[in-house]
Amino acid sequence: MNFINPYALFASLLAGLIVLMYLLKLRRQKQEVSSTLLWQKSIEDLIANAPFQKLRQNLLMYLQILALLAIVFALARPTMWLNTQLGVSRIILIDNSASMNATDGKDGRSRLEEARLIALELVGNMRRGDQALVATFGGPPKVVQTFTPEQATASRAIRSVPPTEATGQIREALAMVRGVRKAVPDAQLTIISDGALGYLGNLIQKDEKVDFFNVGKQSDNRGIVAFNVRESFERRGQMQVFAEVENFADHESTVLVRCLVDGKQLAIKEATLGPRGHQGVVFSDLGSANQTRKLRVELTGSKDLLACDDAVQGVIHFSDKTRILLVSRGSFFLERALALVPGVTVSRIDPDKYQPVVDYDLTVFDGFSPAGLGAGRYLFINAAPKAEGFGAGPAPLAMQTVIDWNRMHPITRFASFDNLAVAKALDLKSPDWMAPLVEGQVVPLVLAGERRGLRLVCIPFDLFDSDWPLQVSFPIFFSNAINWLLGVGENSAQAVQHATGDMIRIEGLKLADKEVLAIKGPGDRQWPMPANAEGSVFFNQTLATGFYDYSVAGKLRGSFAVNLVSREESDIKPMESLVTGERKLAAASISRQNREIWSWLVMAALVLLTIEWHVYGRRSWL
Amino acid sequence: MTEPLLTPDFLRRLDRLELETRRVLGGQLKGERRSKRKGIGLDFADHRHYSRGDDPRHLDWNIYARLEKLFIKVFHEEQDLQCHLLLDASKSMEFGDPNKLLFAKRLAAAIAYVGLRRQDRISLTCFNEATGERFGPARGRPNIRRLLTFLDKLEAGGETSLFNACRECAQRVSTRAVVIVVSDLLDPAGFDAALRQLVRQSLDVFVIHVLAPQEIEPDLRGHLELHDVETDQRIEVTANERLLKIYRKHLDTLCSAAQAFCLRRGMQYMLVRTDTPIEDLVLMRLRSAGLMKG
Numbered sequence: 001m002n003f004i005n006p007y008a009l010f011a012s013l014l015a016g017l018i019v020l021m022y023l024l025k026l027r028r029q030k031q032e033v034s035s036t037l038l039w040q041k042s043i044e045d046l047i048a049n050a051p052f053q054k055l056r057q058n059l060l061m062y063l064q065i066l067a068l069l070a071i072v073f074a075l076a077r078p079t080m081w082l083n084t085q086l087g088v089s090r091i092i093l094i095d096n097s098a099s100m101n102a103t104d105g106k107d108g109r110s111r112l113e114e115a116r117l118i119a120l121e122l123v124g125n126m127r128r129g130d131q132a133l134v135a136t137f138g139g140p141p142k143v144v145q146t147f148t149p150e151q152a153t154a155s156r157a158i159r160s161v162p163p164t165e166a167t168g169q170i171r172e173a174l175a176m177v178r179g180v181r182k183a184v185p186d187a188q189l190t191i192i193s194d195g196a197l198g199y200l201g202n203l204i205q206k207d208e209k210v211d212f213f214n215v216g217k218q219s220d221n222r223g224i225v226a227f228n229v230r231e232s233f234e235r236r237g238q239m240q241v242f243a244e245v246e247n248f249a250d251h252e253s254t255v256l257v258r259c260l261v262d263g264k265q266l267a268i269k270e271a272t273l274g275p276r277g278h279q280g281v282v283f284s285d286l287g288s289a290n291q292t293r294k295l296r297v298e299l300t301g302s303k304d305l306l307a308c309d310d311a312v313q314g315v316i317h318f319s320d321k322t323r324i325l326l327v328s329r330g331s332f333f334l335e336r337a338l339a340l341v342p343g344v345t346v347s348r349i350d351p352d353k354y355q356p357v358v359d360y361d362l363t364v365f366d367g368f369s370p371a372g373l374g375a376g377r378y379l380f381i382n383a384a385p386k387a388e389g390f391g392a393g394p395a396p397l398a399m400q401t402v403i404d405w406n407r408m409h410p411i412t413r414f415a416s417f418d419n420l421a422v423a424k425a426l427d428l429k430s431p432d433w434m435a436p437l438v439e440g441q442v443v444p445l446v447l448a449g450e451r452r453g454l455r456l457v458c459i460p461f462d463l464f465d466s467d468w469p470l471q472v473s474f475p476i477f478f479s480n481a482i483n484w485l486l487g488v489g490e491n492s493a494q495a496v497q498h499a500t501g502d503m504i505r506i507e508g509l510k511l512a513d514k515e516v517l518a519i520k521g522p523g524d525r526q527w528p529m530p531a532n533a534e535g536s537v538f539f540n541q542t543l544a545t546g547f548y549d550y551s552v553a554g555k556l557r558g559s560f561a562v563n564l565v566s567r568e569e570s571d572i573k574p575m576e577s578l579v580t581g582e583r584k585l586a587a588a589s590i591s592r593q594n595r596e597i598w599s600w601l602v603m604a605a606l607v608l609l610t611i612e613w614h615v616y617g618r619r620s621w622l
Numbered sequence: 623m624t625e626p627l628l629t630p631d632f633l634r635r636l637d638r639l640e641l642e643t644r645r646v647l648g649g650q651l652k653g654e655r656r657s658k659r660k661g662i663g664l665d666f667a668d669h670r671h672y673s674r675g676d677d678p679r680h681l682d683w684n685i686y687a688r689l690e691k692l693f694i695k696v697f698h699e700e701q702d703l704q705c706h707l708l709l710d711a712s713k714s715m716e717f718g719d720p721n722k723l724l725f726a727k728r729l730a731a732a733i734a735y736v737g738l739r740r741q742d743r744i745s746l747t748c749f750n751e752a753t754g755e756r757f758g759p760a761r762g763r764p765n766i767r768r769l770l771t772f773l774d775k776l777e778a779g780g781e782t783s784l785f786n787a788c789r790e791c792a793q794r795v796s797t798r799a800v801v802i803v804v805s806d807l808l809d810p811a812g813f814d815a816a817l818r819q820l821v822r823q824s825l826d827v828f829v830i831h832v833l834a835p836q837e838i839e840p841d842l843r844g845h846l847e848l849h850d851v852e853t854d855q856r857i858e859v860t861a862n863e864r865l866l867k868i869y870r871k872h873l874d875t876l877c878s879a880a881q882a883f884c885l886r887r888g889m890q891y892m893l894v895r896t897d898t899p900i901e902d903l904v905l906m907r908l909r910s911a912g913l914m915k916g
Contacts, residue, residue, distance in 0.1 A: 028847040028858055034717035034837060035808040036850040036857050038876065042868040043859060 139166030139501030195575020216574030223309030375453030393427025522546030718834020749787030
């Protein structure tokens with residue numbers, strides 16, 4: 001005879017417990033009587049001493065029979081058709097991204113709540129020896145619970161999964177799963193999501209054990225999928241807001257787009273959107289932005305399933321005129337290029353008269369490199385910065401042509417370097433943090449980088465040794481470079497609004513000892529953040545949309561905004577399957593299979609025995 | 623100082639009583655009791671014709687002078703009464719409030735006192751397996767104090783042996799006598815075989831069944847371990863209404879069986895609770911039962 005669970009035989013030791021119960025019941029009060037003769041006869045009348053008697057209604061007998069039946073059934077190892085989805089080791093990836101806040105579940109439940117229920121059911125069906133890992137990927141992937149064989153622990157972790165308004169980072173989550181699979185190769189991956197995951201590529205291999213459970217039923221949503229703030233082209237100094245509204249429902253819808261500045265309504269516009277249609281809305285005349293203003297664009301007049309994409313916000317701040325110091329012996333083209341940048345005042349001095357000053361936002365060194373370069377923003381032309389990691393070779397390099405350039409970088413964007421030819425260039429050695437933007441044959445011809453408060457752009461050749469000033473890319477490059485160096489982009493709403501889940505760096509904090517930066521987010525949540533040695537704070541708790549204010553010792557130091565602005569998340573139409581490469585994962589459902597229920601019967605037997613003992617103790621039915 | 627078995631007042635009331643038997647019982651000695659037997663005595667009873675062999679001293683010469691016929695004067699013969707008291711002194715009698723043994727001792731003392739005062743022959747046997755002490759036979763008032771002292775010292779002990787006591791009594795009593803059995807009849811061997819010993823001797827038997835109120839209406843509830851003070855036996859019961867009902871049924875059966883047994887065999891049966899005043903029992907119930915008169 002074989003036993004599936006021989007350890008259960010140890011349960012026979014419970015017989016000792018039953019004996020103990022019967023021993024306990026023998027505590028009786030002693031009573032003297034003249035004779036037990038009549039009592040003996042009375043008891044004999046109660047307990048017939050004949051081998052057989054008429055069957056009497058005895059609750060004890062029924063309880064004992066029920067207990068016996070329960071135990072016999074338990075020994076028979078019965079099975080029952082129940083919900084299960086089994087695996088030895090299961091990695092449960094729960095999507096808690098913004099789209100999972102859509103409330104199209106049963107009884108108004110959100111998709112995340114539905115996902116939690118599925119995960120709880122999966123964990124509830126764990127067998128002895130199974131284990132589960134719970135992770136989320138709304139924003140940066142996060143392991144909520146490492147592998148645990150305990151259902152209660154896993155269930156607790158699942159219930160604690162918070163909703164976020166971040167985009168789902170399934171790619172990063174799957175990379176994390178790959179790491180987990182190195183330790184547990186046979187782990188079964190279960191993704192519980194509404195399918196708003198974006199392009200998955202070949203992230204999931206053919207032979208990987210993956211289940212996909214989808215949640216969500218409807219697609220009735222309208223959201224703001226693009227947002228920008230910029231200076232008006234027509235009216236310098238005036239700000240404009242652009243917002244793109246998209247309808248993800250299969251029916252036409254009309255929404256009201258409202259723009260608020262510092263909480264006051266500036267304008268409201270109506271947008272009629274066809275099925276899965278979109279429309280751009282522009283708000284002008286926000287006024288000049290010489291002060292920090294909080295801007296909010298929101299959709300009203302149409303109720304949908306997802307709320308967190310119905311509003312975007314930004315913080316606008318334009319400083320006064322930017323001052324640039326040009327340290328040069330004279331460069332016509334350079335001066336002209338700098339002067340073309342709007343809102344900039346350029347001052348030139350000779351290198352001999354240069355003194356490090358702090359009054360300028362940017363310093364351009366042309367053929368000159370000062371000693372003791374401190375924190376700041378610098379553009380070096382035909383000179384190697386005197387800083388750690390920089391240097392110049394003894395001989396200049398002749399005839400350098402462009403091999404390739406970075407078309408995505410803000411500095412080289414919109415500029416073409418195809419025809420740039422450089423007659424002579426420095427053999428510039430640069431540290432690793434300097435990124436080459438324009439690659440020459442031997443050395444980079446344009447480099448840019450940022451480290452410890454130092455923001456640099458290097459052009460290791462003399463402008464007059466090239467034909468660049470005569471090319472269209474010249475003024476565009478300098479405009480881009482100055483904007484990047486000055487952080488012009490950062491001063492627009494584009495920079496001070498971040499995507500949910502982003503890591504945000506707040507720089508230039510000069511905090512006293514034990515002083516912390518207090519960041520206050522939506523819902524009055526607060527995070528005290530200490531600054532690092534460089535006076536920077538890295539903040540990654542940007543999982544909710546809204547304004548974030550940061551202050552030191554109660555004094556407001558700045559604000560930034562966090563928005564969803566994600567077409568993938570706003571498009572809440574549930575996916576029936578996940579497509580990764582050649583593989584298509586159809587949505588699974590909780591399957592059923594035989595599962596033993598003997599433990600329930602043993603529990604019933606124990607309960608019945610307890611009642612039986614209680615009844616026997618009372619002897620009320622005798 | 624322990625309470626005397628019989629109070630002076632009760633003794634004075636007992637002085638007026640005498641033992642009575644429903645049957646003509648022949649004593650061995652002359653006594654103060656006018657028996658139903660005709661013979662030599664003081665009280666004139668009747669005349670009868672003289673027949674040969676009669677004592678000429680009893681001829682009534684006055685009648686002969688008047689009628690010239692010989693008549694003999696017949697007198698009520700005065701005889702004593704043999705009374706045997708069988709007193710149960712087993713451990714089971716040492717129970718109850720009022721105590722059964724004390725009650726039985728008082729009852730025996732009262733009956734014996736009446737007998738001794740009337741010159742009856744009184745013997746008292748305490749039956750239990752351990753002792754089997756006996757008093758008498760004794761006759762006459764001087765033995766009253768000895769009797770009371772004997773009863774005072776009597777203590778319960780051992781198991782009931784009603785059968786042995788009755789058989790011994792039956793063997794010992796050669797003539798007719800009154801036998802009074804005072805017991806709780808809680809003998810594991812039963813009472814019928816024992817009492818049957820007395821029936822064969824044609825004795826005038828009184829069975830006084832003594833039970834304590836706690837035995838008739840036991841005030842027991844809950845889970846109990848009952849300890850038999852006589853046999854040291856222990857049994858576990860859960861006293862509930864149902865069990866008590868069955869107990870009362872068995873007790874009724876015991877009493878009814880004893881009464882029926884006695885009635886069928888010409889014995890007198892009397893069930894007595896120990897909370898019955900001894901005066902009421904002796905002066906009223908025993909008189910009405912025909913054991914006492916006066």
